[in-house]
Amino acid sequence: MKKIIAILLAVVTLSTVAFAKAKLKVGVSMPTKDLQRWNQDGANMKAQLEKAGYQVDLQYAANDIPTQVSQIENMITSKCKVLVIASIDGSSLSNVLATAKKKKIPVIAYDRLIMDTDAVSYYATFDNYKVGTIQGDYLVDALNLKTRTKSDPVYMEFFTGDPGDNNINFFFGGAMDVLKPYMDKGVIVCRSGQTEKAQCATLNWSTEEAQKRMENLITSNKYGPKGTKLDAVYCSNDTTAIGVTNALLSAGYTAANFPIVTGQDCDVVSVKNMLKGTQAMSIFKDTRTLASKVVEMVDAILQGKKAPVNDTKTYNNNSKNPKDSKSFIPSYLCEPVFGTKDNYKALLIDSGYYTEAQLK
Numbered sequence: 001m002k003k004i005i006a007i008l009l010a011v012v013t014l015s016t017v018a019f020a021k022a023k024l025k026v027g028v029s030m031p032t033k034d035l036q037r038w039n040q041d042g043a044n045m046k047a048q049l050e051k052a053g054y055q056v057d058l059q060y061a062a063n064d065i066p067t068q069v070s071q072i073e074n075m076i077t078s079k080c081k082v083l084v085i086a087s088i089d090g091s092s093l094s095n096v097l098a099t100a101k102k103k104k105i106p107v108i109a110y111d112r113l114i115m116d117t118d119a120v121s122y123y124a125t126f127d128n129y130k131v132g133t134i135q136g137d138y139l140v141d142a143l144n145l146k147t148r149t150k151s152d153p154v155y156m157e158f159f160t161g162d163p164g165d166n167n168i169n170f171f172f173g174g175a176m177d178v179l180k181p182y183m184d185k186g187v188i189v190c191r192s193g194q195t196e197k198a199q200c201a202t203l204n205w206s207t208e209e210a211q212k213r214m215e216n217l218i219t220s221n222k223y224g225p226k227g228t229k230l231d232a233v234y235c236s237n238d239t240t241a242i243g244v245t246n247a248l249l250s251a252g253y254t255a256a257n258f259p260i261v262t263g264q265d266c267d268v269v270s271v272k273n274m275l276k277g278t279q280a281m282s283i284f285k286d287t288r289t290l291a292s293k294v295v296e297m298v299d300a301i302l303q304g305k306k307a308p309v310n311d312t313k314t315y316n317n318n319s320k321n322p323k324d325s326k327s328f329i330p331s332y333l334c335e336p337v338f339g340t341k342d343n344y345k346a347l348l349i350d351s352g353y354y355t356e357a358q359l360k
Contacts, residue, residue, distance in 0.1 A: 025055040026298055027075030028110075031088040032063040035205070035239060037265045037287065038086065041111070044291035045084065052295050054302075063204055065092045072096050076103060082298050084108045084124075089164040090115040090317075106301050108294060109317075113166045113329065118319040122307050123331040124294050126285045128167050129314075131336045132174020132236070135262045138281050138338060139232055140178060142260050150186030154231040157192060157217055159210055159240045163201040166317075171236040171264070172197050179234070191221045191228065202240050210235070210243030218251045225257045232260040238270035238282055245278050253278075266339050266348060271359055274341045284339045284347055293332050308332060 026049050030042040038060070046058045057075055061068035065088050075083060076099055083105055087093055090112055097119035100107055106121040107114070114120050140146060143154045156179075160172040176195075182188045183195065194200060194217075202210045214233070217223065223230040233248075235241035241263035248259065255277030263270050263282035273279035297307035309330040316328050339347045348354045 023055075024302055025057060025078065025080045027072070027078075027080035027083045028056060028058045029068060029072055029075070029083065029085045029087075030058070030060045031068065031086050031112075033060045034063065036267045041086065041287045041291065044287050045110075045294060048291050048295045049298065052299060054298070061088060063088055065089055069093065069096050073099070076100055076105060080105065082106050082108065082301055084110050084294055084298070085114060086110040087112050087114050090166045091164065093117065094119075108297055108307075109329070110294065111167070111290070113315055113317055115166055115317045116319060117317065120317060120319075120329055121301070122297055122309065123315050123329045124290060124297060125167075125331065125333060126290065126336045127333040128170035128336075129174040131264060131283050131285075132171045132176070133178050134174075134283060134336060134338050135171075135234065135236075135264070135281075136175040136178025138262065139175075139234065139260065140182070142280065143232060145182050145187055148187050153187055153189045155189050155191060155229050156232045156234060157190060157214070157230070158195055158200040158234045159202055159213070159244060160197060160200045160236040161202055161205045161240065163198065163203070165205070168197065168201065168236060172200065175234055175236070192217050202243075205237060205239045207239045207243040207246075210240040211246045212243075214244045214247035215250070218247060224251050225253055230259045233262075235262050235264075237264040238267040238279075239265075241279055241282070242267075242269055242273070245273055249278065264336075266344075266353075268354070268358055271339070271344060271348065271354070274339070274344065275359065277341075281338050281340045283336045285334070285336050286351070286353065288353070289334050293334060297332065306330075 028045050030038045032038055042058050046056045049056045059071040068088050093114055094117045097117045101119035107119050109120050109123045111125045113123055161168045222228045233244050235244055241261050258278050260280040266282045266284045270279050270282050300307045309332050311331040311333050312328055315331050
């Protein structure tokens with residue numbers, strides 16, 4: 001009899017918890033549907049939060065800042081209990097998030113750190129500095145930089161992402177920390193001289209903007225399979241890499257003589273390009289892993305607990321004293337890995353991230 005009562009109590013407790021969760025709404029704000037990765041991020045998060053028992057208000061902002069602000073305002077008005085936000089521009093949400101803080105709504109910055117506001121409770125992302133160092137290390141190995149001298153240099157150009165995205169400080173910074181010593185020795189030569197972050201930035205991470213800039217670099221430096229030598233193009237992500245690849249193909253390069261092009265996100269187009277031999281690698285950031293971690297964080301917050309974090313010393317969003325260790329945003333950093341045509345099957349197909357049909 002005691003066992004039956006215990007089971008009944010457990011069932012009642014679980015039912016009560018499920019009912020309580022079902023009344024709680026989580027707002028998820030993604031920057032755009034135009035990029036594959038944000039569609040996957042949003043869908044993964046919505047599915048896992050709903051599986052955990054929460055209502056989800058998922059919105060995409062079409063890469064328009066006023067739209068994202070308006071959507072977040074609506075989430076606050078509709079009484080979302082937690083906001084998960086991947087910002088379009090990390091410095092554009094201060095006012096709307098001041099309202100969230102006033103209403104005691106915790107904010108999790110997702111993938112992109114939200115800047116210049118004290119309303120951010122947590123940050124969930126991948127180790128973005130490591131993304132850059134993995135890309136840099138890949139180029140060091142692929143180009144045999146450790147054994148080369150300035151009498152036998154490699155020729156490289158550089159592309160990174162949107163200047164309003166705080167992540168480029170880590171992607172580009174990590175890569176340049178690896179590559180700059182070789183530049184200083186003359187082992188890497190950038191013919192355009194465009195090696196500063198502002199010179200290499202690509203507005204909105206746009207494929208079209210990256211393609212235009214690469215076309216200009218090809219014209220001004222006479223790059224081509226029968227022209228001036230170009231060994232590699234560092235690209236912080238796949239949308240810029242695709243633009244660069246399009247420009248190089250138009251200039252006459254083929255898989256047989258293609259410069260090494262890096263990337264990030266393992267977007268379908270870029271994985272196909274890797275298989276064709278027109279992109280060398282891409283960083284894989286499994287958004288399912290990040291979504292799972294965000295669900296854990298939301299769960300903890302709504303139970304009145306501290307969310308799980310593994311970094312408290314890296315990310316300061318300019319809202320407090322950068323010399324004060326307590327000013328850093330409690331963060332959870334997932335591990336990135338790199339994919340190539342040699343390991344894509346185990347990394348992407350066998351794991352269920354893509355099907356074979358998607359990559360044909």
